[in-house]
Amino acid sequence: MEENGTILYGIDPLILRDHYEIDYRHSYAQDSPFFVGLSKGKLLGSRCTVCDYVFATPRAYCMQCGAATEWQELPLAGRIHTFTTCYYGGEAFLKETPFTLILVEFDGADTLFLSRLKNLVPDQVCIGLPVRARFAKTPAFKVTDVWFEPLDCAGSR
Numbered sequence: 001m002e003e004n005g006t007i008l009y010g011i012d013p014l015i016l017r018d019h020y021e022i023d024y025r026h027s028y029a030q031d032s033p034f035f036v037g038l039s040k041g042k043l044l045g046s047r048c049t050v051c052d053y054v055f056a057t058p059r060a061y062c063m064q065c066g067a068a069t070e071w072q073e074l075p076l077a078g079r080i081h082t083f084t085t086c087y088y089g090g091e092a093f094l095k096e097t098p099f100t101l102i103l104v105e106f107d108g109a110d111t112l113f114l115s116r117l118k119n120l121v122p123d124q125v126c127i128g129l130p131v132r133a134r135f136a137k138t139p140a141f142k143v144t145d146v147w148f149e150p151l152d153c154a155g156s157r
């Protein structure tokens, strides 16, 4: 029999288990093209319409000069700028923990892109490693629709 309600595990500090579910409707507003792009196997950054600064993580407005930006498709391959191994994660990542977070640098982009690295054990990850984007076959329109693998990774689709 499944237990319902709040379960108290301790009082100092207060630790409890509680169950909740919620459905909600939300808009990605100006970020929508980025997530639609992921569903089509594209990485969309943004380029400043005045100073040409390119953001790998898209921005509606330039953080250098404040002007509006326009969408720009990024290369699907880049290099690891830096990385960290996560031994704890949210519910969506528990099955793949430990996992590696990477900042990817792309030719032609002035900022980095945060993502996950798959198909490489943490102690083999290194700065400068060439990586390529992979996309979920069934998009959920979330940032987890994209991840990276080593460029020469065998067994990729």
Ligand SMILES: [Zn+2]
Pocket: 048, 049, 050, 051, 052, 053, 062, 063, 064, 065, 066, 067
């Ligand atoms: Zn600018």
